[in-house]
Amino acid sequence: MITLHHVPQSRSMRVLWLLHELGVDFQVVEHAFDKSLRAPEFLSLSPAGRVPALEIEGERMFESGAMVEYLCERFPEAGLGRLPGSMDRMAWLVWVHFAETVSQHVAALTQQHIMLYEDSMRSPIVMKLEAARLRKCYEAIEARLSTPLENRDYLLTGGFSACDIAVGQAVYMARRFARLEGFPETGKWFERITEREGFQASLPRPESSLIYEQDFYEAWDG
Structure with missing residues (x-):
């Protein structure tokens, strides 16, 4: 089983989107963007206390770019990666x-x-x-x-x-x-x-805790 530890409106969204596009079975554990990411339990998954964290068949990953590469290589049939030798x-x-x-x-x-x-x-x-x-x-x-x-x-x-x-x-x-x-x-x-x-x-669910409460943030003039 693939488990994604996810905070809405964060980099983990790119891995969540990829998992949906790959069409594989996975589950999501949603976290708030708060001090709970510094808890020992979460630090065992992501030592810098950041999302995403990915659990897959007993192994753990952090860093979303690495997850994107790994998942595309693991599920090449979806055609979302480009393997060595590919033109692209x-x-x-x-x-x-x-x-x-x-x-x-x-x-x-x-x-x-x-x-x-x-x-x-x-x-x-x-x-x-x-x-x-x-x-x-x-x-x-x-x-x-x-x-x-x-x-x-x-x-x-x-x-x-x-x-x-x-x-x-x-x-x-x-x-x-x-x-x-x-x-x-x-x-x-x-x-x-x-x-x-x-x-x-x-996208965030209606009940999700959000990082951004505005659609746009103007530069502050002091």
């Missing part, structure tokens, strides 16, 4: 891990807007800088989706894959801090992939 292998690896480039800027903005409760602790400069870095990430995605001859439907020539899931989930989070206006192909791609049943199934 190099690009697949690049874009799966580019999701973390996006996510690190989201994490910095989450800290500034949500985790730092006192205004004196927040930095308008950091907020604006990190939001600008997210837009630079959007530029990279826009360039990938746009070609001189035609626009790509997905990040890889070979079609929808786990890198669309990984980057798509990162953009889902990034849109809390940087809008997609001005990036038309990225906007169409994002709309396309988030219509999928796997994405919809990975």
